[in-house]
Amino acid sequence: MSEPDINWDEVIEEATGILSRYLTIDTTNPPGNEEPAVRFLEEIFRKNDIDDITFYDASDEVSKGRLNMLVRLPGDGSAKPIVLLNHTDVVPVERSGWDEDPFSGLVKDGIIWGRGAVDMKGMGVIEMIAMLLIKRLGIRLKRDIVFLAVADEEAGSEYGAEFLAREHPEVLDAEYVLNEGGWGTTQVMGVDRPSFSCAVSEKGPCWLKLSTEGRPGHGSVPHGDNALDRLLRALQRIQEWDRPHTVVPELAAYFSEAHRAGYLKDEPTDASILEMAESNLLYSALTTNTISLTTVNAGVKHNVIPATAEATIDCRLLPGTDAEAFIEEVRAVIDDPQVTIERALVSNTPPSPIDTELMDVIKQVTREHVEDAAVLPSVSTGFTDSRVFRNAGVTAYGFIPVLQDLSEAVTIHGHNERISIENLRLGCQMMFEIARRIARRISS
Numbered sequence: 225m226s227e228p229d230i231n232w233d234e235v236i237e238e239a240t241g242i243l244s245r246y247l248t249i250d251t252t253n254p255p256g257n258e259e260p261a262v263r264f265l266e267e268i269f270r271k272n273d274i275d276d277i278t279f280y281d282a283s284d285e286v287s288k289g290r291l292n293m294l295v296r297l298p299g300d301g302s303a304k305p306i307v308l309l310n311h312t313d314v315v316p317v318e319r320s321g322w323d324e325d326p327f328s329g330l331v332k333d334g335i336i337w338g339r340g341a342v343d344m345k346g347m348g349v350i351e352m353i354a355m356l357l358i359k360r361l362g363i364r365l366k367r368d369i370v371f372l373a374v375a376d377e378e379a380g381s382e383y384g385a386e387f388l389a390r391e392h393p394e395v396l397d398a399e400y401v402l403n404e405g406g407w408g409t410t411q412v413m414g415v416d417r418p419s420f421s422c423a424v425s426e427k428g429p430c431w432l433k434l435s436t437e438g439r440p441g442h443g444s445v446p447h448g449d450n451a452l453d454r455l456l457r458a459l460q461r462i463q464e465w466d467r468p469h470t471v472v473p474e475l476a477a478y479f480s481e482a483h484r485a486g487y488l489k490d491e492p493t494d495a496s497i498l499e500m501a502e503s504n505l506l507y508s509a510l511t512t513n514t515i516s517l518t519t520v521n522a523g524v525k526h527n528v529i530p531a532t533a534e535a536t537i538d539c540r541l542l543p544g545t546d547a548e549a550f551i552e553e554v555r556a557v558i559d560d561p562q563v564t565i566e567r568a569l570v571s572n573t574p575p576s577p578i579d580t581e582l583m584d585v586i587k588q589v590t591r592e593h594v595e596d597a598a599v600l601p602s603v604s605t606g607f608t609d610s611r612v613f614r615n616a617g618v619t620a621y622g623f624i625p626v627l628q629d630l631s632e633a634v635t636i637h638g639h640n641e642r643i644s645i646e647n648l649r650l651g652c653q654m655m656f657e658i659a660r661r662i663a664r665r666i667s668s
């Protein structure tokens with residue numbers, strides 16, 4: 225196999241320019257308004273003679289500009305497509321916390337600043353560059369490579385992946401998906417050595433709303449039927465609920481691989497993993513069904529006993545947990561039939577298999593590009609659009625091929641989100657190689 229001749233300096237200059245401009249398009253969700261972002265990407269594809277583009281408009285009475293876009297590089301059909309998935313919306317910013325304007329697309333000292341630099345406009349550009357290069361080099365494909373830019377990921381995907389699954393299920397007809405969910409870090413398990421998480425599974429959101437009613441009254445005469453009192457008792461019981469910690473098979477596989485690859489000295493056991501989880505918030509979250517109390521609403525006035533009260537709780541369930549059974553447990557813990565439980569978002573998905581051609585390619589490409597780095601199949605605490613594909617039987621991996629230190633990693637959803645040009649280069653090179661190897665037609 226001859227190696228393609230690519231002037232990477234030129235490619236990365238191009239990628240930097242694209243990402244910088246892309247970051248100036250404010251797609252903060254809510255409201256999202258992803259259409260201008262999608263049109264921006266469309267124009268670049270068309271300029272590069274990539275015209276197999278389909279739009280899926282999820283806009284409705286409530287929300288406009290919710291455009292999704294699918295761009296296809298066709299293969300000969302002898303294998304099913306790989307989807308390079310990315311979302312065009314971003315989470316809100318608190319401007320006062322930023323050192324630079326989050327929507328200026330500033331490039332300074334080798335760093336590209338902006339909300340979405342990694343999550344996930346940066347990844348979108350990395351995927352786009354892979355498409356452009358494959359097109360320019362005339363690489364012949366056995367499978368379609370599909371660039372899928374979706375809306376609304378940051379707010380539950382109702383206008384994005386969920387909409388596509390419901391209204392256009394043909395979009396999900398693929399063998400593989402590459403998406404967010406895992407990335408490279410310069411340090412893992414206390415060892416200063418690069419590793420890449422490749423998310424094969426994720427915890428399932430189980431967002432519940434608790435509400436209760438009581439009798440209104442004057443604050444000066446308590447009567448024992450105060451809705452807020454009742455809600456607080458329920459929340460108190462939830463907080464005191466001691467849930468077991470367990471090691472699911474997907475997490476055990478992560479630690480075994482870390483051991484095999486030499487990051488973890490001793491062979492991990494369930495007991496040793498649970499011990500690590502005691503002093504590590506991330507591992508703790510990965511070994512139990514977590515609950516965060518997130519909002520409480522009650523009352524109208526200082527001296528009025530409220531007649532209604534409600535709260536939202538954000539539960540995240542381990543892979544393999546039966547959400548309905550969990551909700552029944554919550555009900556039993558609250559132990560008050562006057563508190564009603566409503567489901568706001570409940571989803572759980574099967575894990576993707578670890579032994580695949582795509583995983584082999586990811587491992588190979590990682591070894592070749594980052595010295596001494598291994599790929600660890602991981603479980604993500606957050607949920608991503610991968611769930612929609614996994615539920616449709618597609619193998620979906622969370623793998624953003626950039627290598628971040630801790631100070632950069634915390635900027636995702638936080639202040640000062642940014643990506644170094646060096647990381648953009650690594651990402652473009654790795655993504656191109658992964659896409660090329662998994663999709664190219666090997667002529668006889």
Ligand SMILES: [Zn+2]
Binds near residue numbers: 311343344404
């Ligand atoms: Zn994201």
